[in-house]
Amino acid sequence: MHTEYKYWYPYISPLDPCPPIKVKSYNTPPNLYLGFQPPSLPQFQPREALFHGTLWPALFSPYPNGREDEVTNE
Amino acid sequence: MNKTMPPEFYKLMEDIQAVDFVLVELSLYLDTHPDDYEAVQQFNYYVKQSKELKKQYEKQFGPLKEYGASYSTYPWSWDDVPWPWQI
Amino acid sequence: MWYYEKKLEYPVKVSTCNPTLAKYLIEQYGGADGELSAALRYLNQRYSIPDKVIGLLTDIGTEEFAHLEMIATMVYKLTKDATPEMMKEAGLAPHYANHDNALFYHNAAGNPWTATYIQAKGDPIADLYEDIAAEEKARATYQWIINLSDDSDLNDGLKFLREREVVHSQRFREAVEILKEEKDKQIYF
Numbered sequence: 001m002h003t004e005y006k007y008w009y010p011y012i013s014p015l016d017p018c019p020p021i022k023v024k025s026y027n028t029p030p031n032l033y034l035g036f037q038p039p040s041l042p043q044f045q046p047r048e049a050l051f052h053g054t055l056w057p058a059l060f061s062p063y064p065n066g067r068e069d070e071v072t073n074e
Numbered sequence: 075m076n077k078t079m080p081p082e083f084y085k086l087m088e089d090i091q092a093v094d095f096v097l098v099e100l101s102l103y104l105d106t107h108p109d110d111y112e113a114v115q116q117f118n119y120y121v122k123q124s125k126e127l128k129k130q131y132e133k134q135f136g137p138l139k140e141y142g143a144s145y146s147t148y149p150w151s152w153d154d155v156p157w158p159w160q161i
Numbered sequence: 162m163w164y165y166e167k168k169l170e171y172p173v174k175v176s177t178c179n180p181t182l183a184k185y186l187i188e189q190y191g192g193a194d195g196e197l198s199a200a201l202r203y204l205n206q207r208y209s210i211p212d213k214v215i216g217l218l219t220d221i222g223t224e225e226f227a228h229l230e231m232i233a234t235m236v237y238k239l240t241k242d243a244t245p246e247m248m249k250e251a252g253l254a255p256h257y258a259n260h261d262n263a264l265f266y267h268n269a270a271g272n273p274w275t276a277t278y279i280q281a282k283g284d285p286i287a288d289l290y291e292d293i294a295a296e297e298k299a300r301a302t303y304q305w306i307i308n309l310s311d312d313s314d315l316n317d318g319l320k321f322l323r324e325r326e327v328v329h330s331q332r333f334r335e336a337v338e339i340l341k342e343e344k345d346k347q348i349y350f
Contacts, residue, residue, distance in 0.1 A: 027304060031331035036338050037103065039110050046092040050171065053324025055099035061327045063304060063320055088172055095170065098224060102328065105217035106335040140165045158169045159234035
């Protein structure tokens, strides 16, 4: 399983006027990893599919989600 | 003359949206996987479900599609409210 | 030809009268990476793309019009019955002066939609790579709008639209693989 977010630690200058955001993140949804979709993947039921925005759990990308839980702010 | 749609309207509309959404998803999938027999069978199964639900909806709430893709009521009710963005 | 169907693709709900959110959302109506751009981009590329991917462009292009209607519904609900005073408070006085509460194809900054937002290079790989990029940009735009919005019903519809960008991107990536025609060699991993 891949992670939905990747993190990086930007350079912080003592001269930056805004309080620094120490960790930044970007979204990496499942379409970046699935490759050519294999046949017969598990599916949502129709109503569940509608409310997830896709028929296949393998393509579901929750948002917003997982940001703060995954990262430790030092 | 204010008309309010009953709860059955919203329920039936959502049932149709769910089944039609599966058909959208399977269509895009089949566009890149034309030889997936199981997916084609599933597609046709939901086509049938969608037609049945829409028949039921149109009997109660009027035509869903324009230009003869749905039968007309008498009198003509295509332009009856609510439109999708008004619901 | 197309047939209109009197239903939305997804049950859109909006819980607040909030012209400020409409101001942001209009980005996905008449902005560079919005739904109008997407629909017109894909449907127009169909005429010069290899036959194998015309079906996909037709279906995704058509779905984009359904998304355009969802965005229009959100904007309509957020501004319906909003008074000139409320429009003014939302920073929409310039919009109101020109359009009253009518929708218009412009972006959040007020720039009118332009055909320069879309490309048609005639090279299938270049065009499909543009489509993949367009889907990722639209996904990001939905994220930024969700970050700005505190209307959970509205966000529910926006999350649906964001997820559709993920699925469309997936299909365009598969279309590239089909055009590479080396499907059996390496794509299942």
